[in-house]
Amino acid sequence: MTTDAAPGTTTHMARIPGSKSLTNRMLLLAASANGTSRIYAPLVCQDTLTFRDALRACEIPVQASPRDEYWEVTGAGQGAIGRARVWCADAGTAARFLPPYAAVGHGNFLFDGSSQLRARPLGALLEALRALGADIDVGPGARLPLLIRAEGLAGGEISVESSSSSQYLSGLLMAAPLMRTGLRVRAPGLVSRPYTDMTLSLMRRYGADATEGPDGSIRVEPGVYAATDMVVEPDASTASYVFAAAAVTGGTVTVPGLGTDSLQGDLRFVEILAKAGAEVSVDEAATTVTGTGQLRGGFAVDMGDVSDTFMTLAAIAALADAPITIHGIGHTRLKESDRLAAVADNLRACGIETAHGTDWITVHPGAPHPARIACHHDHRVAMAFSVLGIASSTAFELDDAHCVAKTFPGFHGEMQRLFCQYELPVVTSVSMEGPR
Numbered sequence: 001m002t003t004d005a006a007p008g009t010t011t012h013m014a015r016i017p018g019s020k021s022l023t024n025r026m027l028l029l030a031a032s033a034n035g036t037s038r039i040y041a042p043l044v045c046q047d048t049l050t051f052r053d054a055l056r057a058c059e060i061p062v063q064a065s066p067r068d069e070y071w072e073v074t075g076a077g078q079g080a081i082g083r084a085r086v087w088c089a090d091a092g093t094a095a096r097f098l099p100p101y102a103a104v105g106h107g108n109f110l111f112d113g114s115s116q117l118r119a120r121p122l123g124a125l126l127e128a129l130r131a132l133g134a135d136i137d138v139g140p141g142a143r144l145p146l147l148i149r150a151e152g153l154a155g156g157e158i159s160v161e162s163s164s165s166s167q168y169l170s171g172l173l174m175a176a177p178l179m180r181t182g183l184r185v186r187a188p189g190l191v192s193r194p195y196t197d198m199t200l201s202l203m204r205r206y207g208a209d210a211t212e213g214p215d216g217s218i219r220v221e222p223g224v225y226a227a228t229d230m231v232v233e234p235d236a237s238t239a240s241y242v243f244a245a246a247a248v249t250g251g252t253v254t255v256p257g258l259g260t261d262s263l264q265g266d267l268r269f270v271e272i273l274a275k276a277g278a279e280v281s282v283d284e285a286a287t288t289v290t291g292t293g294q295l296r297g298g299f300a301v302d303m304g305d306v307s308d309t310f311m312t313l314a315a316i317a318a319l320a321d322a323p324i325t326i327h328g329i330g331h332t333r334l335k336e337s338d339r340l341a342a343v344a345d346n347l348r349a350c351g352i353e354t355a356h357g358t359d360w361i362t363v364h365p366g367a368p369h370p371a372r373i374a375c376h377h378d379h380r381v382a383m384a385f386s387v388l389g390i391a392s393s394t395a396f397e398l399d400d401a402h403c404v405a406k407t408f409p410g411f412h413g414e415m416q417r418l419f420c421q422y423e424l425p426v427v428t429s430v431s432m433e434g435p436r
């Protein structure tokens, strides 16, 4: 049964918007392909609108249908051409995927982003692009802003240090068919591996020839991407908030369109909820989570592959019957905020005991008390603590409720529709930096 009544006895069908990672990859692959591609059910949020505008700045036509049912992208079968200022706002995917696309093209491209994005690392990507012959002007910290004077890339064999992000490798791989001799690449220390699988899978759908060798290197043959129509799945990282809320409120939530064929590693978050006692079912068409009562703790879990969902678990871990330890998450200190510190500080502000090291955190059980949550302009801090608020019937004040717009502008409304005890936060400030 599907209804809007309170959870506990009924199944709620969540309306989860499209995947950011799929939308931005499809935009880039469609822009690099020859001809017109349609992206159905794209995610419409700050990160994807930023990516779309960045492509438009590089003279790639992207037309949206009247209600964003699809975006139509007309690619030229080559890298970026011309002269453009490319504004990446807060989007890591824009800052890591677009420079390789520019480097395989021709012209001058100036990349910049918000102060938050300027603080995030890019050095390993720039080093790899330089090893391939790219001409890049960048300051001593190897961060945004940067200028690429592009004349195409010959390609060859490189290594990209990938312990701080998998996005460098994804960016290089997607540009690789447009390198004159293709690319063989190694990625020592690679984190977030499922995102590389997503990249390779989508590249193949757009016609690329990419193979992984027994030594872990990836070889991409030179070639032209073919225009392809694709449908975007609901975002699995976003779905973690409604699944977690179901698990701790004793309700049932189903996300249609997110099933066994999903390209998103973050769907594995539901396996962790199952470990904590929730009932989970994943079939071809949908994923459903039902809370079964007290959340079970007393385990340790490596979330290095699914790290966008670690704060969802860390927040609700306070309500478990024993401590939960999450490890393998050192690289999350380099995302929109230092997420390990942000989650530990906010839990402590709610009276929850935590311990953490460079790449792990342990959350002890407790009864959270009302607190003002410091979001650090990080959408996932705001969303994870909203779930703890629902589950513990605690009034949290978010210091930047609007920051959820990075990936899910309708987050607060959807949480209220699904969980009637959820109180809409008061939006006191809107913090978004415009292009410089």
Ligand SMILES: O=C(O)C1=C[C@@H](OP(=O)(O)O)[C@@H](O)[C@H](O)C1
Residues within 6 Å of the ligand: 020, 021, 022, 093, 164, 165, 166, 167, 170, 191, 192, 195, 307, 308, 331
């Ligand atoms: O490739 C992608 O789409 C992403 C990769 C991950 O980043 P890292 O590889 O930096 O962990 C993830 O956190 C981010 O939200 C999206």
Ligand SMILES: C=C(OP(=O)(O)O)C(=O)O
Residues within 6 Å of the ligand: 090, 091, 092, 093, 308, 335, 336, 380, 407
């Ligand atoms: C890390 C994230 O985003 P990005 O790296 O794409 O900015 C995220 O969405 O949690």
